[in-house]
Structures are given as structure tokens and as C-alpha cells.
Amino acid sequence: MKKIFLSVLFLSFWCSNAQQNLVQYVKPIIGTEKMGHTYPGATVPFGAVQLSPETDTISYEQNGKYNGEVYKYCAGYRYEDKTIVGFSHTHLSGTGHSDLGDFLIMPTQGKLQLNPGTASNPKSGYRSAFSHANETAEAGYYKVKLDDENILAEMTATTRVGMHQYTFQKSDESHIILDLMAGIYNYNDKNVWTYVRVVNDTLVTGYRQTNGWARTKTVYFAMTFSKPFTQYGQKNYETKQTYRGFWGKFNQTKNFPEIAGKQIRMYFDFKTDEAEKIKIKFAISPVSQENALQNMREEIKDWDFDKVKNQAQAIWNKELNKIKITAPDDIKVNFYTAMYHTFINPTVYTDVNSEYKGLDQGTHKADGFTNYSTFSLWDTYRALHPFFNIIQPSRNNDMVKSMLAHYDQSSLHMLPIWSHYANDNWCMPGYHSVSVIADAIIKGVYNGDQNEALKACVATAKHRDYEGIGYYMDLGYIPAEKSGISVSNTLEYAYDDWCIAQLAKKLNQTEIYNEFIKRSENWRNNFDPKTGFMKPKLADGTFKKEFDALSTNGQGFIEGNSWNYSFFAPHNPEALINLMGGKKLFASRLDTLFTMHLPDSFFAETEDITREGIIGGYVHGNEPAHHVAYFYNWTDQPWKTQAQVRKILNMQYKPAPDGLGGNDDCGQMSAWYIFSSLGFYPVAPGSDQYSLGSPLVNKAELTLENGKTFTVEAIKQSPKNVYVQKVLLDGKPVTDLFINHSAITNGSKVTFYMGPKPKMK
Amino acid sequence: MKKIFLSVLFLSFWCSNAQQNLVQYVKPIIGTEKMGHTYPGATVPFGAVQLSPETDTISYEQNGKYNGEVYKYCAGYRYEDKTIVGFSHTHLSGTGHSDLGDFLIMPTQGKLQLNPGTASNPKSGYRSAFSHANETAEAGYYKVKLDDENILAEMTATTRVGMHQYTFQKSDESHIILDLMAGIYNYNDKNVWTYVRVVNDTLVTGYRQTNGWARTKTVYFAMTFSKPFTQYGQKNYETKQTYRGFWGKFNQTKNFPEIAGKQIRMYFDFKTDEAEKIKIKFAISPVSQENALQNMREEIKDWDFDKVKNQAQAIWNKELNKIKITAPDDIKVNFYTAMYHTFINPTVYTDVNSEYKGLDQGTHKADGFTNYSTFSLWDTYRALHPFFNIIQPSRNNDMVKSMLAHYDQSSLHMLPIWSHYANDNWCMPGYHSVSVIADAIIKGVYNGDQNEALKACVATAKHRDYEGIGYYMDLGYIPAEKSGISVSNTLEYAYDDWCIAQLAKKLNQTEIYNEFIKRSENWRNNFDPKTGFMKPKLADGTFKKEFDALSTNGQGFIEGNSWNYSFFAPHNPEALINLMGGKKLFASRLDTLFTMHLPDSFFAETEDITREGIIGGYVHGNEPAHHVAYFYNWTDQPWKTQAQVRKILNMQYKPAPDGLGGNDDCGQMSAWYIFSSLGFYPVAPGSDQYSLGSPLVNKAELTLENGKTFTVEAIKQSPKNVYVQKVLLDGKPVTDLFINHSAITNGSKVTFYMGPKPKMK
Structure with missing residues (x-):
């Protein structure tokens, strides 16, 4: 009796917490066409391995000149392409700069071809045609038929291990190629060194060292096959054969088990039966071959591909179930794909034994935390890390610790700008x-030494040699003569300084607060009251004469023009509104931003903006104006926030390969989507307030790590009922269009009442 | 009273074991001119750091073509040169191949010149003229005045740390240059990667990775100054400035604390008073910057240069006192300098925390032993390791363990051939x-698992893919068509196989014994009874027709001609004598070897033999015939061994910079000197027998690790009394001209009675 009772209890508990199948809504293919720069391959949440197909990996720098294709291939794969060259293990998600693509693997049959071939003639190498009809991309699983080879390729992953499964035809000449020359954004001297050890006929270990975006990067690997290879070999593409040592004693191109050089492609031969599956486990480590092997052994203990795939998808499903929404299926696809994309970066950069490589290129032990890399902070401080503070606080705590470890290891004594391997x-x-750290501390997420964290923020902000900070500290702005992005930097420093001030205030560090709250006003120094625009200012204190508010080139901004950047005072919209002539004028400027027609010349001068990526002059595909739609809340026309947010949600995110209007930027675009579709947004991280918009979901339940559930409900929400009529917080009216972080952590319920027409104040 | 009594006792004990000042006889300058290839700089016994001046480090490969100067600069320094370019931390001692020269440091004053300048115009760079009059080279200490800079440079070392002391003149422009492009045997792409961290104004760490003789080599460093530098900078000699990352945010050539690239020279600026000394501690590690720092902190705790120097010389003196000889001073100089040179290689390749980098490029912990590298085994198996079995058994035990660790880490499953970083x-x-291992086990020196050691030997000897072993196993010789050094390999494999057989016999492994004792006869297969020479044999079993017994090129030999190599059956001289027609004919062949006149053409075809390096046709400067002078002992004319050995001792070793007739070869030439001057030699390591020659010393006391003292006395020994009249072992006559190893370890006394004329049998 007792046993049965317990079982029933457990069942009932389980049912009330029943997980929905949300993985079904994740479409990793979204963003792989045009501007999204996402990849379709297999990864687990925040996984160190991103095992994904490459459609172009041979975009070498031509004679030192920039190859324009490089920007398009940030994630290695483009939906538009017709051929696949292989599957590699490291990828950036949604960035605007290319790197990685380590350890490219490709299965082939028949005559061995140890070169990648060309897109126009894939059969000239190991490249193969493929079609989207034979392709499946799911969270944690990717499958494609390689048409030229008639091989089915499947892949899945754990945090540090990629698992491949290739279904071959019957052949005495089946091959698996490991191309150690391949990489995303390749150029002649990017490969610094490669080392491979063929340990036995199923195990290979080694490392690959590159000089790329990550200037000094080494990735170690351990690779094991489910079946012994019959032979192996390599081709060393360095032609120089000199008297350096006595390697001539071995045939280095065949069955030499210790391989080293800069330009190496390896092959492993098999005899296969019809439909025989050969599997590969491929583990990586930032520290050592031994750690890679340990990662492999601890994360995947057997050869059950489906089990690993099911585990990966179960992990994804558990993460996705942290937010359960009520919404039409196409919105669910957008929402959970966005959630998927927010849970990719930053990536785990710690081995299972807690070791990782630090910024000082030394091996460190992560004591009580998981170390992360791939911090695209200019993008992700805005909404991604604030999103983590709600739904992944433990991980964000570890991310802050990773940033502070980076600081400790920095001989410059600086927090990360873009932390990368x-x-x-x-x-x-x-x-x-400093925004991410202040936000995490203010929202109670960081459990380390808060005063030490503040010290690191202050030291970084006072690094006079870095990017005009000295001028900024002395003059209150950066002279246009001294920097091509003088205005962007001044505006963003001012916001960051405000974050430091908020943190100092919380820690009762009055002196620091006073210093930085003063610095946080520096954004005013680039504001030209005559034109109402942020403008570059010369060393003599006058504004630069040549000025084009639409141009993104040579105006002192980066990834934005003055029209977008002029609204960059997220921490002090009231003051900005006053400077711009009051609420009415300010709102009409916002109207203009969202409705202007941009000339073609605007698009000619930039590679990262297309007509699809903008609304009027508002560039959602780049980040500097991500908060701007919410600025109507500070005017008397908050319904325009509601309308614009819904417009952006609908126009910039579509459940299609080309569904993202701009680079996903390591999840920032997706985090904007999640916040906005839930009806609120962190306009100024570092504040505990969220500004309310217009929910796209009908209902959402956020299960928090503290066990509480925060609920958003949008009564009568529909594509037409985009206007908020009334908001209740736990039944009490919200009149100021803000909610506090505590409302979320306390497990409150926010109820929006929606209607087809604006509710005037 | 009691106190006084104890003191007296102690004093009396100390006196009876009193160390002599033997460091005074060590002249590291010996061998630095012409062929010796030794270096004059500072090192401690078996030290990982060899801190020594470079007189030419810019011997770049010219357009991929061999630069003949490279061979001359194996040790970085040549006595003949007039300029010094700097002082670097790693050097090979006596080799015939170049590498190392890591981390070149040079002090300068006045206008900074970040290039090395030229020998003809040293003032065009940081190079400086020097003169031997202002130079002192001692064991553990080197001093030189840099004439162009008027700076006194001094250096000493601990095992893993080099210590520099530069005495500057008064100047606001004093510099210390750290040239990370410099290296011995440099070529354009030898520098794979360099990483430097300026931690603070006295501490710099980093690593240097090269692709040289050691194909994948990384040396980590930590460098600290006794005085803060006022500023620092670097010049990156890679000219490409591209869009790879955002390093443009910093002035990389000045005060950027994290430096990475392939071609970097750094400088550190100081203001100095008159005669101000700036000191540097420079630690290296095979594993990490952190380990380098730990090595530094544990080995040199303060800034007392003289203390470190005195310690280094005390350590040397302790090692040298293991053999106390009675002999004229010039012989003492030769003897103790030889002993110094035998205690340089192999070098410690373990950090103070016992970590080292293994052949698998992974970090390992040396469990209960010190790991060594730099095993020039083709040279050193002959006499150096046998010498260690007597005088450095603990270290040789560790060296065998290092070789077996190398085997364990080898994916080829091979023991080291030439283990190098x-x-x-x-x-x-x-x-x-296998010779070193068998000899150590047979002589009771190795305390590890002997059967595992035998397994490693057998596996290595059965590696069919390596250097003709498959042919050797199948045919009993290596066909000349298949290898340019077919005869050398067959002869040496046969000897090595005999070593394996001896080891197997000791371990009662009858099957292995039978197999390898049979293989050990394979040397016969290259013997041509018609001519009495070892000759290359073709696959069809006939001898190659074109043959020149004098030539060292294209005859199937390396570092030797057939005249020298035809005596290579050290493990079976009786059989060789029979094949050559009996004792008399054999002895007359030996006579011819030692007396023939070689034509000039012989010297034209080789870079490592000069007329000074030979006696007749006997090439002492190369190793294959090192045992040959002792072969008269197997004939009826053993007095010719005595005469020849003394002749070689006198002709090939002189107390002068050009005193070595050939490359010292990591101590093998010096070990030959020590053995021979003590009156015995290990003709076939792996046997426990030593063949007696003619002592050069009047008396020698060898203090063994087991506490016993082995004594050699040569009664009436003089330059004229080179012939042995009688030998007593502990008073009993020795009639067969051999002593056993046990005689040494038991602390016996061998007494030679010498005379001016041969004692006929």
C-alpha cells in the first residue's frame, strides 16, 4: 500500500510539472539564410562543441586581400549553398566576424580525394552536393544526405563531445577525412601548428593552433571511431622538404602516427557493408589532449547514437520548458527557436575536470564555477544577460565569474571586451x-565578492590607454580626430559608467558613485542641441562640420548612424527627451526614425544591413537602437511602443531560413524577441526596472530557479489587439508601464488587457 | 669540552673527505674552437638551462638553401669570432646538428637598435665586439666585457634558471633586449609562435614555440629584473597588418602587455648609474609559464649573484670530486673538463613540481624520478652511459626511466633514437x-621493472617499418637499394640485438634470448670475405660492385667509412678476427687503420672530419671506431692498445680552445677520455667487462654512490712508460686484460705497473 501511495504521489507531482514537447518548435535552420549568421548543426545548451556543416570553408584570403565572402560565412553554413564540404566542431552563432570551424570531418567513398573540391564541381574533391529536402536540423541533432557520396550524415552532441554517425554503402574504399587545414575565415598563415597522434586503430588525439580572431588559440581533441580503420594517412601541404631533422626516415604521408605541421589533411580508410554505420566521438578541450579524452570518456560512454541524441534533446526540452507559452504554432516556432539561440552563447570553456585555459594562456582550475568563453558583450549586455538573470541565473553567475577570472588573468587589468577562446x-x-556585472549584482544573481567585482569595473573604466578613455576622462568626450568611433565610445562609456555608479551605490561606495554618476552624464557632450543629433566633436570643442546623420561611415559611430545612436542614453531618457525639446518633439523624432525612407546609398556602404533588416531608419539588425522602441513609454504616447514592438516582432523574426533581419549576435536578437514577446524589456540593464511593451504570447509561465513561477497573461491578445488597455500586477493596476525585477523573482503575475486601439493616457 | 670534542671530530671527518678544488681545472672554453662544438657559458650538472653567448645567431636559411655556417654554430659560439650578439638559455653541447638558442638577451646603451647587426659592423645593431682577454669561462660562470657597449656581462645558473648580471655605465638610455626571433640554426618559418606577458614592471612570462630539429618544441619562460624597467616595447617583424581582430586598438609596438606573433623583438629600458648592476633571473619550463615561475622562485630566492655562482661551482666541485686523480696539471685540465662535459647531457627536462612534457605533447608527472631529455644515443651509448653506470648510477637509472617513459608516450611504440625536447x-x-637499458640492468643500476624494459627493447627492435628493420629481420641485412646507410644500420642493429639477448638471458627469457642472439650475428652478412671489408649488399645477395673503403659517401655508412666500420662487431671480436683471417692479419689491419695516409679527397667530402681529428685512417672525432683501439687486446699484441690509446689521449684532447679533434657529441668524446685515462674501456656495453688499456693518470679514486671507493693506480706511469707490465686486482694478477663491473662496485683497487717497452705475452 505504502509503495503504491508513493508512486501515485510521484506520478501526480510529475504530471503537474509535466514537460511539454517544446523541442519540436525549435528550427535551427532559422537564420541560416541571408543575415542571421546562425548555424544549423548540433549542440547542447551552452555546449563547447557546435558540430555543424560547412558549405564554404575555403574562403582563403587572396594574396593578403580581403575576400568578401568571409563575412557571409561567419557560421560556416549558408542555406543558399548547394554543397557541403564537411562538418566541423566549433562555430560562432550569429556573429558579424568569422573564425573557428575547427576539425572538419567528411565521409567519402571510392577514390580518395584529399582536397575539398569546388562548389561548382564538388566531385573534384571530397565536397558533396546536398538538398534541403534531405536535411533535418533539430535542437541537438542534424542530418543530411550527401548526394555525391550517397552517404547519410547524422550528428549530435554533448557539452564537449560531438558524435557523428555516417551510413555508408558497401565499399572497400570508404574514407573519413579529417581536414586540419580547413577553418572558417582561412588565410595562408592562419594555421600556426597542428599536432596529431594516431594512438591506435580507433583513437586519434592532437591539437590545432590558429592565429585568427582569437590571436593565440589552441583547441585540443580526442577522436575515436566505432570501428577500427584499415589504414590511415595524411598529406602535408607544406612542400618544403629540408634537412630539418630526420623525418625522412618515415613516409610521413602514410601511417606515420605522430604528425606535426601547418597544413595537414588526414584520411582513415574502412571497408563497409551496405548501410553500415560508422560513428565518431570527437571531444575537444582548451587545455590538453588528455582532458579531451577524459571529456569524451565521461560524457559519452558507449556507441549508442540515438541515446546521445535523445539525451541532447531531453536537455534542450528541459531548458525550453523553463518558459511555457500559449501562442499560435508559428509564434511558438519563433519563440522557442529564439530561446534555443539564446542558450548557445556564451559557451562552456571548461573541461569536465574543471580545468580551462585562461587569458594568460595558462591552465586554471575553475573553483566552484563553470568557465565560459565567447562573450559578445557589446551585443549581449543589452538583453541576453538580463534574460539570463531571470531564466539562467546560476549560469549568469558563472559567466560573471568567468569575466572576473578573465580580468584576474589580464595583464592589462581589463574586464573582457569580446572574450574568445x-x-x-x-x-x-x-x-x-560592467553592465553585465552590475546587472547581475543588482538583481541578486552574483554570489561572489561584490566589492572585488566593483574594483574590476572601476579599473577597466579607468584604463586611460584603451580606446580614448584618457580623453574621455579628461574632456568628457573623445575628440573625433583621435578615434573613428568617438561618439559610439563616449555614449557607451557614459552608460557603462552609470552601471558602475549603480553598483557603487548598492555597495555604499559613495566616492565611486559620485565619480561615475558624473561620468555617466558625458553622453551630453556629443549632443548637438542645434540639430538634435549626437555628433562627433573635435578636440577644440566644436562639432565636426562634415556630418551626415544617415551615414554609417566616418561619422564617429560603429554599426549605426547618428539617427540610431542619437537615442543612446538608455540610463537617462528623461534628460535626453529634455535635450531633444520635450516629449512631443522627442516622440515625433522617434516617429521619423521608424518611418523615414533610406536612400540606396545607405545600403551600399555597409555589408551588415539590408532593406529587410530595417523599419524606416531603425536598424533592428544592429544593436545600438534595440531599446529605442521602448522610449515612447517616456513620452505621452506609450501605445507607439506597443505598436512598434509588435511590428518589429512580426517583421524581423520569421519562421524561415531567412527569418532573421540581422545577425543574431550570439543570441542578443533572440533575447530581444523573448523579452518583447513576453511584454517587457530591460531598457537599461543595471536598473532593476523593465519597461512594458505589448506581449505577443497569450500566456507565459516562467519557471524560475528559486522554484517560483512568474506568469504573464495577455487577455484578448491577437494580431490586431496589440494595444495595452490595462496592466495588473498580482491584481493591482500598473500605471507607470514598469515592473521591477522583484516582481519576477517573487513569482508574481502580470496581466495585460489588450485591445485594437491605443488606450490614451 | 664536549663541544670542542665534537668539533674536532667533525673537522677530522671533514678533512678525511675533504673536497679538492677541482673546478679550477675545468675550462669550458675547450672545444669551442674548430670541431668541438661545445659552449663556454654557464650551466650546472645536467642543467636544463645552458646560458651561453652567441657569436652568430642569424644563420638564416637562404631562400630554402642550406647555409654552410649552420654546422659550425651547433653550440652558438665559436672561439674564432670577434663579436657577441647576445646570451641565450638553451644549447646543445658538442653535437653535429644545430638547434635551440632560445631567449636571446643582450644589454645595450645609447640609441636603441632592435636588430642584431653584423659581425663586420657590430655597431649597426645590438651586437658587440669582445676579446678573449676580457672573457672568463668557468664551470657555472661566464663573464665577458662587451667592448662596443662597455658593459660587463656575467652569468651563472641553477638547474632551471639562468642568472644574468650586467654592469652598466651611467646612462638614461640603458636597454635590455629580449630577442625572440633569434635562435641557433634559424630559418624563415622556424618560429612557430611566440607569446609574452608583461605581468608587471619587473616580471615577464611567455613561451616560444619552434619547428626545428625538435619538430614541435615549446619552451616556456619567466623572467624577472632586479630593478623595474621604466618602459618596454616590442617590434613585430611580421609586416602584415590586416583585419584579423582588433589589435589596432593598441599600439602593439609599445607597452602592449600581451604580445603574440612569430617575429618579435622586445626591449626594456632603464636608467642606470655608473657601474650599476642590473640582474635578471630567467627560468624555463617545458610545461607552462606558471611552472617556469615556480622554478624561478624555488631555485633562486633572492638577488645575490655571487651566492648563485658559488652554489653552482660548489655543485660542480662536488660532482668532480667523485673522481680524484693524481696527474700533471695539464692532464687534470683535460680530465676535469672532460668530466664537466660528460655531466652536461642529458639535460633535466622536469620542473621542480615534477611535471614535464612527454613525447605525446602532454603534461606528465615524473613519479619518483627526474625526467631527462637530449639523448644523443648513437654517440652516448658507447661510453657516456657506461660511465654514468659507475659514477652517476642514480641519474642513469632516471635516464633509463626517462627513455621508458618516452617509449610509453610513443604512438610508434619505440624507445628514443635521439630524444630532444x-x-x-x-x-x-x-x-x-636498448644498449643503455641492457647495460644499466646488467650492471644493477636500473631499479624499475626489468621485464617491462625488455618488452620495450624487443618492441623497438621489431619495428619493421623503421629504417629497414623489416628487411633486416627477413634477410639478415638491409639491401643497399633500400637505404643509404644499410651497412651502418645492419651492424649496429646486430650489436643492439646482442644487448637484448644479454638482457633476456639475465631475465631467463630463453625464447627472446634465442631470437636475438641469432639476430646479433647479422653483422656477418655485410662482411665480404674476399676483401675483408664490410660492404653494402644488394637485394639479390651480391655485394654492391662500386665500392670505396675510404669514402664516407654512398657506401652504406654514416659518419664513417668501411675502414672504420669494418671493425664494428664490438660484441663478438673473436668471430670478426676469425673472419678477417686470424689474430695476426687482424692486428695488421688495425695497424693499417692507424697508420694509413688519407688523400685530401677524403676530407673534401665531409664537413665533420679534419686532419687534426684522425690518426692514420682512424677517425676519433666520429664514434663508430671508438672501441677499435682496444681490439688489439683480442690479438697477441695488446701493447698496441696501450700505445694507441695513449696516442689518442694525447693527440685528440688538448687543453686549448681547439683541443677537441671532433664534436664532443654530448659527452661521448669526453667519456672516452675519462675511461681511457683511467685505463679501462667498455668495448661492448651490455657486457659487464671492461677492456684494459693504459692509464694516463698516476692514480685515481672513484667515490661511488654505494659509499665504496674504486682505486686505479699506475705505478711508474709517465709519458714514456705507456706499456703495461703487470696488472693486479686487489693484489691478484689480472692475466686476461679485463676487469668486471663488480670489481668497481666492490671498491677494488687495480694496480697497473707501467714501463717504457711492451711486455710481450
């Missing part, structure tokens, strides 16, 4: 680590 | 690890 690539303006 | 450079024929 034990390097900083210094990409984009600002020092937005 | 976690690589094998596969230099020279044979698999002589």
Missing part, C-alpha cells in the same frame, strides 16, 4: 562587462 | 636505447 579580440566599443 | 629527431642509425 582565452583571448580578447577587442571587438566593438564600450566596456560592457 | 619532447620530440624524437630520429638522428643516426641503430636503436641504441
